[in-house]
Amino acid sequence: MSCLEVLATGPLSTIQDLGRPGLAGIGVGRSGAADGGAFRLANRLVGNDETAAAIEVTLGGLAVRATRDLTASVTGAPCPTTVDGRVVAVNSVLRIPAGAELRMGVPGRGLRSYLAVRGGIAVPPVLGSRATDVLAGLGPDPLTPGELLPVGPAPARFPLVDVAPVAMCTAGEIVLRVEPGPRHDWFADDALATLVSRPYEVTPDSNRIGMRLDGPALERSRTEELPSEGMVAGALQVPPSARPTLFLADHPVTGGYPVIAVVTAADVDNAAQARPGQRIRFRLRNGFKARSA
Amino acid sequence: MRFLRCADSGLLIELADLEAVQALYAVLAEDPPEGVTGLVPAARTLLLHLDPRANAAAVEAAVRAVEPRDGAPASGDLLQVPVVYDGADLTEVAELTGLTEREVVHRHTSAEWTVAFGGFAPGFGYLAGGPPELVVPRRTESRTKVPPGSVGLAGAFSGIYPRESPGGWQLIGRTGLEIWRADREPPALLRPGVRVQFREVP
Numbered sequence: 001m002s003c004l005e006v007l008a009t010g011p012l013s014t015i016q017d018l019g020r021p022g023l024a025g026i027g028v029g030r031s032g033a034a035d036g037g038a039f040r041l042a043n044r045l046v047g048n049d050e051t052a053a054a055i056e057v058t059l060g061g062l063a064v065r066a067t068r069d070l071t072a073s074v075t076g077a078p079c080p081t082t083v084d085g086r087v088v089a090v091n092s093v094l095r096i097p098a099g100a101e102l103r104m105g106v107p108g109r110g111l112r113s114y115l116a117v118r119g120g121i122a123v124p125p126v127l128g129s130r131a132t133d134v135l136a137g138l139g140p141d142p143l144t145p146g147e148l149l150p151v152g153p154a155p156a157r158f159p160l161v162d163v164a165p166v167a168m169c170t171a172g173e174i175v176l177r178v179e180p181g182p183r184h185d186w187f188a189d190d191a192l193a194t195l196v197s198r199p200y201e202v203t204p205d206s207n208r209i210g211m212r213l214d215g216p217a218l219e220r221s222r223t224e225e226l227p228s229e230g231m232v233a234g235a236l237q238v239p240p241s242a243r244p245t246l247f248l249a250d251h252p253v254t255g256g257y258p259v260i261a262v263v264t265a266a267d268v269d270n271a272a273q274a275r276p277g278q279r280i281r282f283r284l285r286n287g288f289k290a291r292s293a
Numbered sequence: 294m295r296f297l298r299c300a301d302s303g304l305l306i307e308l309a310d311l312e313a314v315q316a317l318y319a320v321l322a323e324d325p326p327e328g329v330t331g332l333v334p335a336a337r338t339l340l341l342h343l344d345p346r347a348n349a350a351a352v353e354a355a356v357r358a359v360e361p362r363d364g365a366p367a368s369g370d371l372l373q374v375p376v377v378y379d380g381a382d383l384t385e386v387a388e389l390t391g392l393t394e395r396e397v398v399h400r401h402t403s404a405e406w407t408v409a410f411g412g413f414a415p416g417f418g419y420l421a422g423g424p425p426e427l428v429v430p431r432r433t434e435s436r437t438k439v440p441p442g443s444v445g446l447a448g449a450f451s452g453i454y455p456r457e458s459p460g461g462w463q464l465i466g467r468t469g470l471e472i473w474r475a476d477r478e479p480p481a482l483l484r485p486g487v488r489v490q491f492r493e494v495p
Contacts, residue, residue: 024333024342025322026481027411027418126475136415137456138475182297182305228412230333230340232302254335254412262300265345285300 002148003067004117007101010061013143014132014208015121016114016249017053023127024230024253031133034208034249034272035112038076041166042116045073045093047159052120052152053130055143057113059275060106062143064115066096070151071118071159077110077169077273092163110169110273118159122152135209135250169273173199176267177285178236183226183258187238188219192284195236195261199279200244206276208250210237213280217242218260228254234263234271236282246280248272296353301345304352307338311409311421314339316361318410318485326355334410334485336419370487374453375494376402376444380464382432386446389429389463397465398493400424406451406489411481416455416473418483423451435461442467444491451491453483 006013016039019032033039033056040050055062060079074081074090081088084100090113096102107113123130123140132139143149180192200215218238230253231237236244237257246263247255248271263271264285274280295307308314318334321341325332328347333340341356343349378398380386387394404427406420423446431447436459439445443454445462454460455473472482483489 021342022331024331024340025411025485026416026479026483027413028415030331030342127480138415179298179300182299227336227338229305229335229338230303230342232299232340232342234300234302252412253333254410259299262298262302264300265302268302 003070003151004121004149005065005067006143006145006147006149007063007065008061008145009143010057010059010104012058013062014056014134015053015123015140015143016056016131017129018051019131019249020127020129020138027253028127028136028138029133029251029253030233031131031136031139031250032129033114033131035076035114035269037269038112039114041091041164042073042075042114043120045075045091045159045161045164046071046116046118047155047157048116048118048120049155052116053123054114054116054121057104057115059111060104060113062115063101063103065101066098068098070096072096072102073116074104074113075116075166076113077107079107079113080105089163091166093159093161107169109171111275112272117151119152119154122150133250134207135252170270173279173281174270174274175281175283176271177264178261178282179264179285179288180261181259182262184260186220186222186226186258187260188221191218191260194218195244196282196284199281202274202276202278202280204276208248210248210251211246211271211274213244213246215243218244220258226256226258228256231255231259232262234265234268235259236261236263246271294357298349299340301343301349303343304341304349305338306341306356311336313361315409317356317359319362320359321356326352328352333412335412336409372482372487372489374444374468374470374489374491376466376468376491377495378466378493380444380466382445382463383465386429386463386465390426392426397427400427401451401465402491402493406491408483408485408487408489409450410485411483414455414458415475416481416483417452418481418485418487420451420483420489421449423449427451429463431461432463435459439464440467442469442472444468
């Protein structure tokens, strides 16, 4: 039954799918792949449903051995990838013969890569999902060497293309579009202008829950306590440090600090590819102005 | 009702008070408008998670057309929670409230609490409906490790820690009840709308 043997994991490799929507009422966030676009592509390349589980690899370093013939794909941050020592292309359909090893090196740009296998990783779901939620402690534990992963039955449909043309992860400054609110009125008049005027740096204190950013302070005009309220992925929550935290897939269901602006849904995937040390520039989406009357 | 956009990912609805949140949540949870993928009730707000392709203006119009229903979401469930009242902050709570420790326990067990909303951790429910005398601030410093089953107070709420975690609530007791188990159906005993009666046990 087990079809993938984990040989090495790099800094962090977890099993992910599209998460657990609709359970916020009992304190469970959505979780799931941090870069949903890359994750879906990985599944599509091997003919899986987009809901199949795959492996999210942070900063490369994953090595697996196939215990039977497998069809796989690697997407997201472009890792130099080999099958039994031969270099293979990312964003393509890969054949891994029984006994062969697939190794993913450290990507030159981007942070999170996805390894999908035809049939999906078939560990038992928890609350309807196989995603590892590092905040809630739900789903399978992060992968460890020696682990054997089951792969599900192949879907009826076959891979349609050999290679997908994909925009490269940005190596330099990442531009993320934001919209003001929901609590920008809790900040000083110039705070939104400050947010978009100069870049922020991704600090090492970043994970699947969120990304702490270093840069210009966003001063508040209201200092009373905000009763906790629901949070979305992409929210820029501003704690007392006055530097924003950008919420990612495993963000808390609710939060008690005001959110000055939210990264648009389409750009949250790009945010999830930002590496510690990389710079992020926020840009107000068309139609929004930094200063409200 | 004030509608605050969270880009194309959400719509935050600000309401007058917790009762108004529960009244709106009760109706929307049963029949969410098209494009709404999740609801997060909180103390004064209700967040609607949106499919980014959803028409937020249409969702807002649909919510405005809703007739909120009085009271918490219909659940009817009454959960008895056995508690040993020997919490590390029981003395502190007595001092803060001007009550004796026995009076704190009496008021905590006399009230009928209702799960208003979840959050903080899987299975953690914010229990509302307690007596005004038991309103206490959070601890000035939060503990790094609160044992699972700890029963606490913070603000106007009571809560039970589902598993070991950091936490700043004033701990008054502990229960052996397993309030969260991911492999159980339902996994959370404390779901919005569930009524809770605390019972003192030796």
